[in-house]
Amino acid sequence: MFGKKRVAIVGAGLTLFRRNLKETGKELCYEATKMALDSAGLTLKDIDSVAFGSAPDAFDGIHMKGENMIDSAGGWRKPFSRVFVGGGTGVFTANAGWWHVASGLFDTCLVVAEEKMSSCYPHPAHAFTTIFDPIMSRPLGTTLIWIFALEMHRYMHRHGIKKEQIALVSVKNKKNALDHPCAQLGANITVEDVLNSEIMCWPVQRLDISPTSDGAAALVLASEDVAKKITDNPVWIDGVGWCIDSTYWTNRDLYYPDYVEYAARMAYRMAGIKNPPKEIDVAEPYDPFDYKELHHMEGLLLCKKGEAPKLTEEGVTQRDGDLPINPSGGLLGVGNPIAAAGLMKVCEIFWQLRGEAGKRQVPGDPRTGVAQAWGDLMQYGSVIVLRR
Amino acid sequence: MSAKIKKYAGHPLKSAEIREGKVPTARWRPKAKYMWSAGVAMSRFLNELKNGRIIATRCNKCGRIMVPPRVFCEQCFKPTDNWTYVKDTGTINTYSASFIAGDASRIKEPIIVAIIDLDGASPGMGIQHKIGEINWKEVKFDMKVKAVWKPPEERKGAITDIKYFKPV
Amino acid sequence: MSIEKISDPRQVRHWPGHMEADYIYTHGIAGERFFKEIKENGRITGTRCKHCNLVYVPPRIYCERCFEKLEEWIDVGTKGTIQTFTVAYVDIDGSKLKQPTTYAMIKINGTNGGLLHKIGEANLKDVKIGMQVEAVFKPKEEREGSVNDIKHFKPVK
Numbered sequence: 001m002f003g004k005k006r007v008a009i010v011g012a013g014l015t016l017f018r019r020n021l022k023e024t025g026k027e028l029c030y031e032a033t034k035m036a037l038d039s040a041g042l043t044l045k046d047i048d049s050v051a052f053g054s055a056p057d058a059f060d061g062i063h064m065k066g067e068n069m070i071d072s073a074g075g076w077r078k079p080f081s082r083v084f085v086g087g088g089t090g091v092f093t094a095n096a097g098w099w100h101v102a103s104g105l106f107d108t109c110l111v112v113a114e115e116k117m118s119s120c121y122p123h124p125a126h127a128f129t130t131i132f133d134p135i136m137s138r139p140l141g142t143t144l145i146w147i148f149a150l151e152m153h154r155y156m157h158r159h160g161i162k163k164e165q166i167a168l169v170s171v172k173n174k175k176n177a178l179d180h181p182c183a184q185l186g187a188n189i190t191v192e193d194v195l196n197s198e199i200m201c202w203p204v205q206r207l208d209i210s211p212t213s214d215g216a217a218a219l220v221l222a223s224e225d226v227a228k229k230i231t232d233n234p235v236w237i238d239g240v241g242w243c244i245d246s247t248y249w250t251n252r253d254l255y256y257p258d259y260v261e262y263a264a265r266m267a268y269r270m271a272g273i274k275n276p277p278k279e280i281d282v283a284e285p286y287d288p289f290d291y292k293e294l295h296h297m298e299g300l301l302l303c304k305k306g307e308a309p310k311l312t313e314e315g316v317t318q319r320d321g322d323l324p325i326n327p328s329g330g331l332l333g334v335g336n337p338i339a340a341a342g343l344m345k346v347c348e349i350f351w352q353l354r355g356e357a358g359k360r361q362v363p364g365d366p367r368t369g370v371a372q373a374w375g376d377l378m379q380y381g382s383v384i385v386l387r388r
Numbered sequence: 389m390s391a392k393i394k395k396y397a398g399h400p401l402k403s404a405e406i407r408e409g410k411v412p413t414a415r416w417r418p419k420a421k422y423m424w425s426a427g428v429a430m431s432r433f434l435n436e437l438k439n440g441r442i443i444a445t446r447c448n449k450c451g452r453i454m455v456p457p458r459v460f461c462e463q464c465f466k467p468t469d470n471w472t473y474v475k476d477t478g479t480i481n482t483y484s485a486s487f488i489a490g491d492a493s494r495i496k497e498p499i500i501v502a503i504i505d506l507d508g509a510s511p512g513m514g515i516q517h518k519i520g521e522i523n524w525k526e527v528k529f530d531m532k533v534k535a536v537w538k539p540p541e542e543r544k545g546a547i548t549d550i551k552y553f554k555p556v
Numbered sequence: 557m558s559i560e561k562i563s564d565p566r567q568v569r570h571w572p573g574h575m576e577a578d579y580i581y582t583h584g585i586a587g588e589r590f591f592k593e594i595k596e597n598g599r600i601t602g603t604r605c606k607h608c609n610l611v612y613v614p615p616r617i618y619c620e621r622c623f624e625k626l627e628e629w630i631d632v633g634t635k636g637t638i639q640t641f642t643v644a645y646v647d648i649d650g651s652k653l654k655q656p657t658t659y660a661m662i663k664i665n666g667t668n669g670g671l672l673h674k675i676g677e678a679n680l681k682d683v684k685i686g687m688q689v690e691a692v693f694k695p696k697e698e699r700e701g702s703v704n705d706i707k708h709f710k711p712v713k
Contacts (some may be wrong), residue, residue, distance in 0.1 A: 021400060200488050
């Protein structure tokens with residue numbers, strides 16, 4: 001066992017994910033946190049610490065967002081910290097919660113993630129442009145979708161992957177999201193719909209991309225002794241991993257996310273997983289774009305490089321397939337309030353392993369699941385392995 | 389969401405309700421202006437662009453010739469050792485054709501963007517730039533391209549001193 | 557050995573730019589009701605937590621201490637006490653203001669919360685910590701549902 005104490009997830013909460021929600025970011029945080037506490041049968045008095053995660057302040061338009069959210073995340077007069085690793089923040093916040101408890105420093109920790117992207121007007125894409133190097137990239141007018149289009153195209157080129165194969169991910173995830181009560185974009189669409197949607201930055205088309213969203217998610221973590229007192233079915237965090245690659249993204253081969261592989265290897269080593277495709281029953285890789293699900297399946301070592309499109313075509317990644325991928329509906333279907341979307345994936349694995357996922361439940365009594373997020377300049381991976 | 393939970397928080401709004409002022413809101417536009425210093429390595433790089441040349445730095449330990457140039461090698465974690473010129477030709481590593489602008493609005497003629505691995509730099513050392521003088525549908529992976537420079541009197545010491553790269 | 561450093565500052569290059577950001581913030585569930593009361597009724601409201609016996613101004617939908625949902629809204633009146641204040645002589649860019657402005661933290665009487673606002677209709681030298689002040693609202697037709705619907709707080713005569 002890594003760390004001084006084994007750590008369990010004992011509760012989870014989520015708000016609706018929508019393009020615009022009336023609630024302030026703080027109010028969303030509160031709703032998710034309160035739901036997580038209630039589901040664990042705990043009150044704020046039982047909480048020793050808080051790990052909070054949120055993506056760039058430029059989305060909410062509130063500088064020092066962590067400080068702004070503190071009371072709504074249950075942080076009043078408690079050890080509170082905000083962690084930030086771009087799009088990888090959601091899963092990394094759960095990792096941060098893990099070390100709060102695993103270290104022996106705290107018995108309980110609230111893990112809260114929030115994003116309110118609708119504040120940024122007329123579109124959060126504008127705020128995204130400020131992440132680029134001001135000397136090399138911004139003078140060219142670089143946008144976020146450019147860089148992902150470059151990565152997607154490189155991935156397709158190296159393995160000879162067709163758009164039709166990638167579109168299947170969008171079709172699957174939007175369909176899965178129909179069964180998710182918080183989902184923003186659940187839909188029955190076809191491969192043709194994706195291929196006929198407007199071109200954004202070739203090869204990226206409208207239906208290849210997740211939406212921008214408002215929303216919040218939360219977890220309650222507890223040490224083994226505390227968890228066993230409050231629940232009969234804790235879900236254990238048995239592995240965490242994170243890794244970042246060079247910021248010189250034009251000096252890397254974008255066809256493969258090495259950093260995700262390193263993060264996965266760290267988490268698998270901790271969890272004693274030697275053969276990921278055999279030992280992992282359900283996975284929630286980060287899917288802000290459809291190709292990213294495939295890219296990340298490969299980085300998570302769930303299949304060989306370039307093999308993920310084939311598994312998708314064969315139906316292996318469907319909810320009732322041998323290796324269900326994104327049974328929640330993912331970011332493509334449920335929505336993408338950045339940090340909250342990453343944490344939503346951890347919530348989904350928690351519910352799947354507890355057998356509480358309702359219509360989304362994957363068959364076969366899953367025991368081990370993995371969630372992963374990705375961020376910064378296509379360079380960061382965070383991974384968490386959960387077990388029942 | 390857990391099957392045990394029946395109600396989920398959140399009051400969805402339509403974008404139009406916000407735009408048309410049907411929901412009370414507060415508006416704010418930050419006045420955030422910046423002057424970004426290019427620093428030691430990139431200032432030299434930009435000054436060289438003004439001369440119509442592309443310069444890189446070399447690390448004598450790992451032997452990499454790096455562009456964009458940097459004062460330290462991030463892999464060996466030591467200062468870089470020499471300046472060295474690389475060519476203004478290269479190959480297309482990956483590319484895209486963008487039909488949208490920074491604010492997500494649509495543009496008619498797509499901008500072709502690419503990562504170009506420069507000749508004379510270590511393999512895989514690319515820079516980001518645009519591709520011109522070709523229809524986007526004709527662009528290919530591994531295509532040889534060459535920088536098209538602005539006339540010397542129009543160069544400012546910026547990455548845009550190269551207008552774009554065109555097929556050789 | 558390492559590459560030579562720049563010794564002539566004129567050789568350092570810059571790229572100017574700005575963050576093109578524009579924001580629209582929803583008032584949220586609590587904020588919407590709070591500002592509606594100010595705009596339509598010239599009333600300051602708060603929410604009460606009966607467990608902790610606290611009244612939040614500005615109101616929130618939750619108690620930060622016990623985390624219960626707050627549903628009890630109360631009219632807290634318009635009077636408060638100056639907790640602390642400052643007099644601003646320069647604006648945000650550091651330019652001198654024509655007229656110094658007094659900003660105070662005003663605890664609304666009978667509550668555990670307060671508002672940051674301007675003090676008006678008072679001589680600068682008369683403003684004191686502990687002073688009783690009351691909200692002066694703009695005329696109803698000028699109010700737009702913002703904190704500026706309160707013009708300022710003035711000393712209670």
